[in-house]
Amino acid sequence: MKLKLNELEVFVAVAESNSFNLAAERLDIAGSVVSRSIKKLERDLETTLFNRTTRSVTLTTEGAWLIDKARHISEEVVAIEHHFSQKHKQPQGTLTVDAASSFALHAIVPLLSEFTRLFPDVKVALVSNDSITDLIERKVDVAIRVGQLSDSTLKARKLGVVQRGLYASPSYLKRFDYPDCVTQLSKHQCLGFDKYKYLNTWPLMDDTGKRLSITPQVSSNSGETLKQMAVNGLGIVCLSNFTVQQELESGSLKPVLKSLWVSENIPINAVFYSEQSLSPRVRVFIDFLVGKIKLM
Structure with missing residues (x-):
């Protein structure tokens, strides 16, 4: 038995999106390729990784055991690829940022002029949204979330705290x-x-x-x-x-x-999916926010 990295990448995408179709969109491949890849991985491992119904896809016990290890392997591969092929490339492409309306207006908008001057090849699409966002479903690169984080599939950089x-x-x-x-x-x-x-x-x-x-x-x-x-x-x-x-x-x-005000120290985080953490446009935008936003 010899595992393939692309099969683990597909497995992680399905596990994090709970959907074969959404995983296919995320990886920009055909749904049939996702299905074949998972079936082959399950056959090679001689186990069932997902419980499948017409409504949902969830991890089995064996799948839950594998997911953390597969994520770690995928992240290490991305880090290696980035080190040798991405570090000298200029950030480019469309960056979709989702934030609550108030944060978008008062914290992000005043900084966009400087960011676009520094990175002219990055096109920012700022979505103002006051509810929790599914990053995959809405095709969001970075979301700004206020409060404690509960989604373990996301990576986060803390921007500060607010009162x-x-x-x-x-x-x-x-x-x-x-x-x-x-x-x-x-x-x-x-x-x-x-x-x-x-x-x-x-x-x-x-x-x-x-x-x-x-x-x-x-x-x-x-x-x-x-x-x-x-x-x-x-x-x-x-x-x-x-x-x-x-x-x-x-x-x-x-x-x-x-x-009489009680200090709350409500955290504000920039969150993103793990394999996107080293994407040049995502990385430079989050680094920019961390350096510019002063929240206390």
Whole structure:
């Protein structure tokens, strides 16, 4: 028995995408080639690597044992190939980046002019998306994710951490008085999310010692929309610090109960599939973000 590297590459692609068809798209080969490759690998190993149904493809116990080893072999091969054939090539091609709307607007867009000057052969396609993205299904090269990562098939580079805080306009605070304590927020109009309800737990402690959960009087599924509501005097909003810098500098928003904010240190990561980690355009973009974005 002699295993072939391309068979392991196909195996990893199927395992990570849970689909023969998606694996074929990812590797840019025919679906029949994927099917034959997996059948040959299973025949050579004298085992079944996948449970197949009409709806899904999942790893068997033997497949789960093999996947980590196959990933490691594939990554080492990519590293060798990159060292000898890619290191002198200029990054080029289309780079698809997926990020939440607020992060795309306030953190990435201001940097794109410099990045495109440095790497003119890389065409950036920036997709603003406020939900978790399947990188394979949406053909995304890099996704920016806020919060703890749970997908073990992804590699990540940490860009930093962010804090959330409470903000309101001077006109709102003049009309309704500045709150002196957390309990007084019950007398105020709180702005919150209708879709991402976990974001309605604010970085404050209530009188029972638990994190404060609010029921918004006015809600939206967009942080940018909530910010504009706050700027226009509609109420108090809780947002990430990097989204409100311009408003704080202009004075259109003011911090509320800042001395009582609880530090959250929410991580922001650039995530990508392991075999893409050494792709020149992916590598230079992530290195650029790490060097330019300062999140605390």
